[in-house]
Structures are given as structure tokens and as C-alpha cells.
Amino acid sequence: MTHDDASSTFSAGRSSAPLLTLHRCRASHTFFFAHKNCPFCGANLEEIDSQPDAVLVSHTTVRVSPTGTPFKLGLARVACGAQTLCIVEGEIGTVPGEEVVIIEKGGLYHAQPRKPR
């Protein structure tokens, strides 16, 4: 099943990155995380595909981390409302709302700017 409602949100149309697999209950609560049941209503979840286009809800550069290596962490939201933590790649502005593309790498989601700076 293709969940296709990301297309109208983004200014420059869809990216060519692979679709994301999300999880949705019949009440349309949608998640990146593969819960056994919906944490809000308890219903079964089905897998859906989503466009990888997202906006950064918030982000930070983690300068003090256990590994000692700074990295950028973000929270991204796709058009259907599902959100995920993500490693942010590339240059981004300081104001939330930047358009990004979500890509899965090594079991983690990464966000890349849609418009290179």
C-alpha cells in the first residue's frame, strides 16, 4: 500500500530517494517505530510506504557526547505526521522547518537537505 500524502507539502515535488516503510493503525496514527500495536489506541498496525520528504521539526549539534565526536541530531516529520529522530547531514539553517529527505542507513534514519546550500 502506498501512502502518498507527502507530495503536496513540499515545494519542489518528490525526491527520488527510496520510499520509507512506516506503520499505521486504522485510526491513522502513523509511526516510524515498528510497535507491536498502536501505542495510542491499541489497534493492529499495517505497513505503509511513505515518501521520504520531511521537514525538520528541530535540530541541534551535539558538541558534548559520549563518543567525543560532534554530530547533528534532528527530529523530522513526514507529511502523514510520523516523526523520527535522525542524524542530520550537510548544512542546515538554525530555524526549524527545513525541508529534508529521510534515508535509512545502517538501521538509523538520516536527514539530508533537499536544497543544497
Add this chain to the structure above:
Amino acid sequence: MTRIGRLDADLVAIAAEAARGVLSDTDLTLVSDIYIASFAPSELCGMTNPLRSLSHAIQTEFPRLRATYHGIFKTGGDALFTALGAMNGASSPREPGVVMVLGVEKMTHLPPAKTAGLLSQRENPHDRAYGATLPALGALVTRKYLEAYRVPESALHEVAVKNHENGSKNPKAHFQNTITKDEVARSPLVCDPLRRLHCAPTSDGGAAVLLGTSQGDVWYRGWGKGTDVPLFQEREDISRFAATAQASSLAREMAKIRTGDVDVVEIHDAFTSFEFINLEEMGFYTMGSAWRALEAGDLRINSSLAVNTSGGMKAKGHPIGSTGITASVELWEQLTGRAGVRQHRGARLGMIQSAGGVSNESYVFVVDSVS
């Protein structure tokens, strides 16, 4: 309550000192239950059975105690909430007499990065996989909050300045120095927009309170607990703390009070933005407006609402398992007129808000002066 800060004593000795502070003048035969909180005694201090070790420390100090020990609770707020519930007849199998609630933490003996790494083991594995430490998640909340409500970053500095001012009047605070907005603004970024002087330190310390069913100096008039969705990323709005709103509503309803009745509040300010968000979620201000109250001179000692008179976690310090209990001690001092130079004039009704994680769960207590 012990001094908060970088202490030479180990976890067991800090717990014993905190217990001495309240049990030395108490009829030990009346103490029926002891609730102990410590967030990460296994990770930070290598204790394989912290309840046994800490109860042994207390029992060694007071061998005549015949109390039942409960725990280990993660936070002081958690332990206090559970103890009050038990005393209220919800779950205690026997009639409680005097109950001691003790919180303790030892954190400063390890390098900060190692402490952060060990503490992250207590966080959600999903968040940990992304390297999402508490300051990192706090920064995501803060950036979204500043943007959503158009709160200037300088307002975060002002909270730090105010809480250090209060901490400078607290002889038990970790930091007893005043700071300027300029110093806060120039302090190094930890996770932008959070700077070092926006963040509570890691601290050592312990505190204990006694609760009884007979009349004491203050009265826990209401309490409530709230929880948010388990995964941070699934919060509908990360600039809101639903757990605090829920806990506060329950506590106010139980106590039958309005926010306008409250004189003094000890509130979770692990990051200075959290002081604003928690105040707003508790209903003292509309969302995004607490900073204007601070700018207008409120939230200070002897204003209409005094917030974090102890210095808060920011300046008093943040020995995690003990923080909720240190807040309780502060309100006891405020409501009984024992707070010395940081006494808030006419303090009669107070609230405590204590949280775990990034407000994953929140505890709120309403404390009234008996007089």
C-alpha cells in the same frame, strides 16, 4: 540534607549523612517505612544491590530502626509520590507511622563524558542508538519552544542569572556564585541552542524528609503523576510537556487550589527553558509567556510567585535521585520561615514539580503550611 556539589564522600556516606539529618532527633520506633531513591547507583558507583547497600548504611547508623525499606526508586519525586500514596491508604499493608523518604546520588567522581555515557544507559535504547543524550533531547525541545512561541534566547540566560542569584543565598547549593547574562551568552555551546550555563550540573548530594500522619510543620495537600508517550519522537508537540500538565492538574484537583493561590514553586529546570515550559504547563502562565513575567520582575523572591528559591537544579545542583527531595526540603524551609536570606515573604502555599528524563514522567506536589 547534605551540601550539594562535588563531595569527597561516597554514595553510602552521603546517604547516611542525609538520614542523620532527619533521624537523629526522631523516635526511631515510630519509623515504619523508608523509601530510597537513587537514579544510577549501579552504573555510576558499581553497586549490584543498591537497596541493600543503602539500607545497610542507614541501619548501621541507626541500629534500632525496624523499618521496611522500599526502592530503589529512580527519582526523589517517584519515591515521594509512592510514599504519599501508601500513607494515604492506597497500598500499604500496615498502618504507617513515620515514613522517611531519602534520595541520594554520587556523580562527580567520574569524568563528565563518562558520566554522560553511563547515564545514557538508563535512557530508551532507541534514543540511545541516535546518541540522543538528555542535553541533546533538551536542545531539540528548546529550539522548537523558542521558535514556536517566539521566545528570545536571552530569556534562557535570565533564568540562569535568577537561579544563580537564589543559589548564592543557599549555603547548601552547588553553585553559590552570581553570574551575568553576558557570561551565560558567552558560555560554550553544549547542544545548540543550549549553552553550558543553561544546563544543570551533575552533582553529589542527599536529602531526606519525614512524613507522618499526625500534624507536622507542613501538609502535603495534593499530588499527581503524569506520563508522556514512551518514545520522544512520537510526541505530538515536543515543545509541550504533557506529563507535567497532567500531574499538575491532578495535584491541584486533589488539593482544591488554583495556581493563583501559590506563593512559591520548586520546578524542574535541568535546562533553563524547562523552567518556562513547566511553569506554563502547570497553568501559571499561558504557553510562551513565562519569559515575559520574568522580564517584568516576577518569578523572583518576594515577587508574586517565587520560582526555584533554592537556586533550582541549575544552581542548587542536580544529584538526580535526590533532587525531588531537596525541593521538598526547600519548600519546608520556605513555608516554615526557615529560609533565611532567601525567604519569600508570606510563603504559605507551595508546589513542587519533579520530572524524569525529558519530562517522560512528571510528579507535582502541593504543600501547605499548617499555620
